[in-house]
Amino acid sequence: MVLIHSRQQDDTTIEIIQWIRSIGKKTFRVNKVSDLEDISLEVSRGNIEAVYLNGSGMLYPRIETTDPLLQYHLREYLKNDAIAVWQYLFATYLKNLNAFGNLPFPGNMLNKLNVLEAAKNLGLAIPGYEIVYKRDRMNELKETWERIICKPLADGVSIVTDEVIITGQYTEEISSKDIAGFEDIFSPTLIQQLVAKIFEIRVFFFREKLYSLALFSQSDRTSQIDSRLNNLKSPQRQVPFILPDELQDKIKLLMSELTLDYGSLDFIVTPENNFVFLEVNPYGQYGFLSKSGNFYIEKEIAEYLCTSSKL
Amino acid sequence: MRQDTPFKIFANCIPVKGATRSVFCDLQRNKVHLIPHALYTIVTEHQGCTIKQIKAAFENKYDEYIDEYFQFLEGEELIFYTEMPQLFPDLDLKWDYPFEISNCILDLDGQSNFDFTSILLGLNQLDCKYLEVRGYTALPMSVYESLLNAAQNTTVTSITLILADNDDCDLEDWENLCDTYSRVCGVTIHGHAEQLSRHSAKFSIPIKTVTRILNDETCCGNIKEHYFTSNTETFAEAQKYNTCLNRKISIDRGGNIKNCPSLPERFGNIHSISLPEATKQPGFKKYWGIGKDQIAVCKDCEFRYVCTDCRAYVEEPGNIYSKPLKCGYDPYTCEWVEWSTHPMKQAAIEHYNLKTLC
Secondary structure, eight states: OEEEEEOTTOHHHHHHHHHHHHHTOOEEEOOBTTHHHHHHHHHHTTOOOEEEEESOOOBOOOOOOSOHHHHHHHHHHHHHHHHHHHHHHHHTTTTTSEEESOOOSGGGOOOHHHHHHHHHHTTOBOOOEEEEEEHHHHHHHHHHHSSEEEEOSSSOEEEEOSSOEEEEOSOEEEOHHHHHTSOSEEEEEEEEEOOOOSEEEEEEEETTEEEEEEEEOTTSGGGSSOTTSOOSSSOOEEEEOOOOHHHHHHHHHHHHHTTOSEEEEEEEEOTTOOEEEEEEETTOOOHHHHHHTTOOHHHHHHHHHTSOOOO | OOTTSOEEEOTTEEEEEOSSOEEEEETTTTEEEEEOHHHHHHHHHSTTSOHHHHHHHTTTSSHHHHHHHHHHHHHTTOEEEOSOGGGOOOOOOOOOOSSSOOEEEEEEOTTOOOOHHHHHHHHHHTTOOEEEEEESSOOOHHHHHHHHHHHTTSSOOEEEEEEEOOTTOOHHHHHHHHHHOTTEEEEEEESOSSOEEEEOTTTOOEEEEOSOOOOSGGGOOOBOGGGOOOSHHHHHHHHHSOTTTTTEEEEOTTOBEESSTTSSOOOOBTTTSOHHHHHTSTTTTTTTTOOGGGSTTGGGOTTTTTOOOOSSSBSSTTOTTSOBTTBOEETTTTEEOOSTTOGGGHHHHHHTTOOSOO
């Protein structure tokens, strides 16, 4: 059977499960901390043959208390304990199985800055970037690069309390007016040159295979800076794309250097037809890519999970 | 307009040639654009050329028309300009589905005395995902509740209800049903006094009433423009399969297991044979591979890959490759006419004994 851990309402996971079932294998879906015991049981019986992980989705028990701070800390404590068990299972019993995906735990997170450096060393073009601490420097960069964007250094912010809601995961352009409103000194902020683009490329990489889409976000203003902000009425054009051979080789090298056998990569194609690397997302959703390109990636992943493990 | 940069069609916008005119099927935005053959020729034979080159190829006699065509293509975002057209492949039109059965139609009337638990068990064994329930007579709410209860914990995750109006139930009751059973994804009540539409409060499930009365399965099989679906899944499936019958199973009012309730072939009765067993009977998949390219007239129609189909009511009963009877479109004249009064169709209408021509 294939062990499945993903977000509960994920359509892509349902398709994966369907393909696995069509091959004649069983699935074992886990989401709760209490499921860990069942995993250990199935592991000891030698029943787990492969693992599919997609995004977060582990549900942690809710502690009945009126104090939100206490609630938060208790959850973190229980969560970290559960993560320790997961990590142990993956370091031991589940280690040699065919697997798709990565566990969404802090130890597995990619550092964006390290990735950019690794890409640069492989000869991939990357946008100018700098970690900025002062308003004056930000003004200088704005002048040099003309248009700049701000990206989260890690995962962005998502704070919801009784008093405030602060969320921000998207990339945003920073105007001179914005800068004028900033403090003189601020916490480290990732600033990148806004690279002019004619279209974006989203690449899904899985075990040396590449599936690519060109995303034409420029025609529609809502998606110009961040293509995830898509217009529902006339959605941005998404069509299959063939990466030049040299770029394919560099992507494979980069993924091998980052020890990832799965992930989504973003590129920009400039008006001069240069390919500029933006980032790797080791938890990227590939369902939309599979559908837009009619790639049937879900079927390929399921087939891989149902072939006998490496051992 | 960029006269000097090669143009390329977006891969999910596919031109299709008909007998008299062509269409552009925008599979991403679910639109079908009518275009003349001349434009079909330009986009298919001159793809990768610049507008300037195309104009020259026509000896600059049609520059104005060509500019007008490209204004349209740009306006609808059907094409783009690029110096690297070789990096944009065509859309792969392969089609696949994990299981033999994706959809089931279950017909009910006052005589249908079905064991819903065993039906749903069969559908679960087939990994069937979609169920459409069509009720021709008013049935008590408890019938639908027992059906929906039987669907819990099965692979049947999307259930559409098309039911006869029931004096004992008002819209509130249907709304409650939708919000109690999360697998219900739409309700249509036919034979209602007025046309209403709303969404359920909790799950926002669309509920509508129509005045039209559905007496039995002979109401099905209509071909209309608003049934067209322009998306990759349908377009790809239509290349090789029958988009109405492929991967479908059904149970008619009498409990007969069929590919479609309107078709004559029976593969056993639900009281004596299970659904998975029925699908193994010879001939069960007889119609699945009849794509539009094999059907008379349809194969010349520009709408062939975005259209529905019907093999139960055809113009020449006995010829399973003839045009759907209930299609009023003629791809040779490009006209839509009322099919039911068409003199050439009267013999077939009589053959099928279609009393209500809806």
